[in-house]
Amino acid sequence: MGAVDPPMLYVAHDDQMVIVSTLPLRIRGGRAETFRWGSVVEISPADPGEDTVGVRELRRFAVLLLVVAVLFACVRSGWWLIPALGGTVCLAASVVGGWLRREGAILAPEIDRRPDEHRVLIDDEDREAFSEAIDLGERISKTWPALHGLIDTAAAGRQLAHALWELAGLLERRQDLREVRDDLAEKDHDGLPADSPAVRELRAQREKVAAALADLDADVHRRLSDLTATALAGENFLREQEIGELIRDTDQRLAELTPHDLPGGPESGAALAEHTQAVLAAYRDLTDKYGDGS
Incomplete structure (x- = not known):
């Protein structure tokens, strides 16, 4: 397979603006959807979707499990490891779920230093x-x-x-x-x-x-x-x-x-x-x- 030519143009768009640039653009604070055709790369914030994970409830359950683990540890019970592991897993899942549900924002890292390489449409x-x-x-x-x-x-x-x-x-x-x-x-x-x-x-x-x-x-x-x-x-x-x-x-x-x-x-x-x-x-x-x- 032959080498793919590098893109010449990056186009980032959301509901408020379109940024067209000859320099790479990114999505900050959330997931990005990227699509390339020809010499153009399109990028936009991914749809956060519905709260199917129950992030807030999962975070509360994680805190509860960690509190139980601390109480077990205070009474020197060997069972403290189980709620501690469960609380850690739930807390990590809530963090990942919260990140997946965040709507990202367009980021043009070089727009201040090289404004002539960007076009902003609002x-x-x-x-x-x-x-x-x-x-x-x-x-x-x-x-x-x-x-x-x-x-x-x-x-x-x-x-x-x-x-x-x-x-x-x-x-x-x-x-x-x-x-x-x-x-x-x-x-x-x-x-x-x-x-x-x-x-x-x-x-x-x-x-x-x-x-x-x-x-x-x-x-x-x-x-x-x-x-x-x-x-x-x-x-x-x-x-x-x-x-x-x-x-x-x-x-x-x-x-x-x-x-x-x-x-x-x-x-x-x-x-x-x-x-x-x-x-x-x-x-x-x-x-x-x-x-x-x-």
Whole structure:
């Protein structure tokens, strides 16, 4: 088995934020769920689940057993070891159960020292947009095994990670601009004349921020559309391959079962192959966009 390329992008997400980083991320204070596809590693806090262990009751029982063990030891009874062992086991189980039920928090160890290597998304709109991009990225990566030998899957993985990193940067910038827009909107200029230089400048700044936000919205939409088109191109290619295999298998079976050629068999297979190549060419064009940073 060949060596696996190291990931280029780490994505940690919970119900409050998404952190995208070129550096490893962790979950602190609880278990983590990790999923890797292509050059991307996703990490999130594991669901703590219900209290099926009864941690509090188990801890109380452990204390009771340890107290009994102490009392036995005070009267010099040889039975003190049994409750002591039982109490120790119950106490350890309660500690483990409590840890399993804790919901962890995202930890970015290098975010203060290397902030440029991180993108932090907290607004719902931006987190949802990046979640959509992640879903599309997973769909794209699922088509790569069937495309092995037709495209450079390692390069495609790097290009996709780069595309997601750029998108995260755009979303973070849009998030910050939205905050600037809200600050300008809240600025009270009642009492000042409409032609006041301050009012005119405030109006100009609002228009400038609105235009910048519109440009970012369009760019985000375009990039999501490119990812969608790439996913569909790869998935269509797989469907074309499945249909092509079915047609070839059907042609072979019909040739074995009939004494003469059926009209349309070879021609339909050729048309399908031609269409498949067109879909694959479109897929290559879309993945090439990620290589030049567009």
